[in-house]
Amino acid sequence: MVRLLVKSPKPLSILSGVSGWFWLYVGLILLGAYLLYAAIVPTYKSPNSRLWSSAMGYPAMLRKMNAEIPVETALPSQREMVKTVSAAGEIGFLHEVPINIEVASIVTDVYVESGAKIKVGDLLLRLDNGGSPTRLARLDVEDKRNAYEKARRDYLREKEAFKSGIIAQTDLAQYEADMNQARIELNKAQESLSQSFESRSKNIFGDAKQSSRGAKTDILSPIDGEVVQVATYAGENILGPKNGLMSLGDTLMFKASVDQRYFSTIQAGNRAEVYLQAYPDKPFAAKVIKIDNFIAVAGKADATVPYTFNVWLELEGVPTESIPLARGMNGYCRFDYPFQALAIPEKALLNYSGQRGVVMTVNAERRLELKQVTYSASMDGMVAISSGLGERERVVLSGQVGLQSGDKVKFEE
Structure with a gap:
């Protein structure tokens, strides 16, 4: 009996004969696709992406497809804010009080120095005017008397001219007025001469005292406080009026x-x-x-x-x-x-300057609108809105640069 042995053929497979390099390439392609999906696509969709605001950005692509653009939004809320002024x-x-003199004098003594604590009536310095006020007052009287005599002579001369019809009555009246004014000035000078030993410092501070020593004058402090600056010294010869010998605070x-x-x-x-x-x-x-x-x-x-x-x-x-x-x-x-105000996150405010800015809002049709607002203060990442925005008007928080007014959007409630 003869047996025929027939060798059955191996099953055919599309994977037979494929090398290991092939599988390596396939794995790399799948890995690249995963990375593209897991990393690049989310980055492309992110408002922080460089492409976001470009013509190839995510909003632009959805706009061309007439699709809704996903946006991050928030509703305004009432908050206690704090306006800070620095x-x-x-x-x-x-108050700083200067010590001035108005007559020629010699500073004989200075009793205080800068930084000294003082009280009303404390002796600050002593002056010796050597009779200067009297001499000046007498010279002033002599000058005013000469002016009066001249005005009187002019008036008498023009009075005769008026009688002769040479000048008008109005001109004569002016000469008479000048004479009367000169008489008033002379009277003032004569009164000043009688008070020549009284320094005008007394009128200013109310504390300067003329002593029995004759021409010497004590300058006393008019206030409680401190000597700010001393700008004179004992022995200084002051030839005329001088401001700021000393200042008090x-x-x-x-x-x-x-x-x-x-x-x-x-x-x-x-x-x-x-x-x-x-x-x-x-x-x-x-x-x-x-x-x-x-x-x-x-x-x-x-x-x-x-x-x-x-x-x-x-x-x-x-x-x-x-x-x-x-x-x-x-x-x-x-x-x-502190004050109560309607507040939004700072990142919702655009183009802000001088307490004015712009926000991007979502209307009832879920389309974007730009609105002008005013604001007053910011605190902890929030901005207090003064006007231009209602409590139920949702604002866009990110990606505004790539969005346009009228865009159709979607957001999480």
């Missing part, structure tokens, strides 16, 4: 130069914190004592900081022995004014 300034005296305060925009905001009695460079880690509680009612103008002598107004703040609890204050110490002050 201003630079320095320590200075609330009353109370050390913080003088802030505040921007004119806040003129209606800051009021007397408002609380603030003052920070001085001399004490960088210690804020000082302060209260507004005085507000200047004018704005400093550029180019004017008083315009230390143009277009600002001065606010004087009293620092509480200082100066002390451990925390002395000195005129000229610089720093800044800060006012905080």
Whole structure:
């Protein structure tokens, strides 16, 4: 018996004969596709992408397909906000009083120095005018008498001319008025001569005393406070009127130069914190004592900081022995004014300047609109909206650069 052995053929496969390199290439292609989907596509869809605002960006592609563009939005909310006003300034005296003299004198004694504490009536300096006021008053009387005699002669001469019809009555009346005015000036000079030993410092300060020593005059302090500066010395020969022999200050305060925009905001009695460079880690509680009612103008002598107004703040609890204050110490002050306001995230505000800006909103048809708004303050990433936006108007938070007014959008509620 003969058996026929038939060898069955191997099953055919499309994978037979495929090398390992093929599978490597396939794996790399699949990996690339995954990376494209997992990394590149989300980046392309992100508002932070460089392509977002381009003609090939994600919003532009959806706009061409008339599809809704996904956007991040938020609704405004009522919040307590704080309006902060800051201003630079320095320590200075609330009032500074200059000591001036108006007659030639010799400074015989100076009894105080810069930084000395003084009280009303303290002796500051002594002057010896050597009878100068009397001599000056007599010279003034002589000058006024000569002027009067001349005016009188002119009047008598023109009176005769009027009788002859040479001049009009109105001209004669003018000469008579000039004569009368000269007589008044002479009377004033004669009165001044009788008071020649009384210095005008007495009229200004109310504390200068003429002693029995004759021509010597004591200058006394008109205020409680401190000697700011002494600009004279014993033995100085002053040949005529001189301002600023000495200056006195009353109370050390913080003088802030505040921007004119806040003129209606800051009021007397408002609380603030003052920070001085001399004490960088210690804020000082302060209260507004005085507000200047004018704005400093550029180019004017008083315009230390143009277009600002001065606010004087009293620092509480200082100066002390451990925390002395000195005129000229610089720093800044800060006012905080809490208030309720409709607020939106800062990133929703576009093209903002001068408390005005633009927001992109979503209307009832889910289309974008641009709206002008005004704002007043910002805090913790939120902006207080003053006008231009309602509580139920949803604002766009990101990607506004690539979006257009009228775009159809979708968002999460």
